[in-house]
Amino acid sequence: MEIYQLRTFIAVAQQGHLTQAAELLHLSQPAVTAQIKALEEEFGLPLFERFPGGVQLTEAGKLLQPDAEQILALARGMQNRAKALAGEPKGKVKIGTIGVPARLRLGSWLAHLRDRYPLISAQTTHGISVSVLNDVRKKVLDGGFYLGRNPYQNVTTLQLSEIGFCVALPPGMAGELVNADWKTLGKAPWLGLSQFTSLAEITLELWRSQNIAPKIVGEFDEEATLVELVKAGMGVAILAERTAKRFAADGSIALWRGGEIAVRVPLQFIYSADREQDPLIGMLKGSLKIEWDLL
The missing domain is CATH 3.40.190.10 (Periplasmic binding protein-like II)
Incomplete structure (x- = not known):
């Protein structure tokens, strides 16, 4: 029984899938399968049950998992103590x-x-x-x-x-939307967020929490771009509080309810x-x- 075999055993148990465990460990799937098989042969019992969608621990595997985790923790602890003894960190x-x-x-x-x-x-x-x-x-x-x-x-x-986010409005929409409820905001055009931006999931969660499904105008991937498009009147967007209030101060954008925080993340x-x-x-x-x- 080797430490690397136990590490593979734990990775497969956590992922529930040989391919995902292999990706996590930077190994090929056949290598992961071989290591699990070697452990099962050494222990004399199966550790996983195979299914079309992945694998799950057998009852024996469930009982052995805590032991494997403890051994790995002790090994990591030993490695960490050795590193600490090596002098100045580098x-x-x-x-x-x-x-x-x-x-x-x-x-x-x-x-x-x-x-x-x-x-x-x-x-x-x-x-x-x-x-x-x-x-x-x-x-x-x-x-x-x-x-x-x-x-x-x-x-x-x-x-x-925590970072607060405000709803930024084009100046031309401010009269209609500055004190609007969420139902009304949901009818306004919103700037869409590319999946390749950190704001995408935050915006979607906000819409879900307020039970709105706005009409999306385009798909954009940078906060600075959102600011320019709000200024140009294309649609509504959420901006980080500091950014939103900086641009609202010169009147280039307007803020819903005077800059009320719509969501904190x-x-x-x-x-x-x-x-x-x-x-x-x-x-x-x-x-x-x-x-x-x-x-």
Whole structure:
């Protein structure tokens, strides 16, 4: 029995699918199948039942899963302690970023991280919340920023703040919509959001919560583009509170109900749950807590 075999066993148990587990582990499906088969032969009993849609643990597999998780946790703990004994932390951290860097306090945070851990180098990859979440799950990224609610148990979140979003109106629609109810807002044209933007799911959730299905005008993927299109009178959109109020101040856009917050969304830092005790993750979290005054 090898540690890597137990890691594969846990991945298959969590994913319920050999192909998805293989993708997560960066292995081929035949390699994952061979490792599970080797464990089953060594233990002398089946660990999974196979179905057309995937696999699920047998009763024996369910009983053995906690033991496997404990062994892996002990192995990770040993690795982490060894790393801590190696002296000054060093290496590269890969961080996923979203939206506007200033909103993430990215500059001051990375500067603090550099000052505190001079042998740690940071590499950032800009994307959207969904892509950052997927890359953290696949361990392509060490961690990243995420806007919204995390649906995965194997990803841990550190909430940094909440971002409020306002409904932005073209000036030409303000007279009709500035104090409108949601039913009336739902009849107005709205700017559609590409799936490749962090605002897409937030906007859809807002519409669902208010039971509206607006007519969509186009599909756009950047907050700055939304601002320009609202200014031009194309339709209604949600904008981050700070952005919305900055442009409302010069009259180029109007705000529904004077800038009332339509929805609040958590801004979080995310990382793989099995790295909770990893010193590198601890460094990132510690410096973030200082930067965001969470201590």
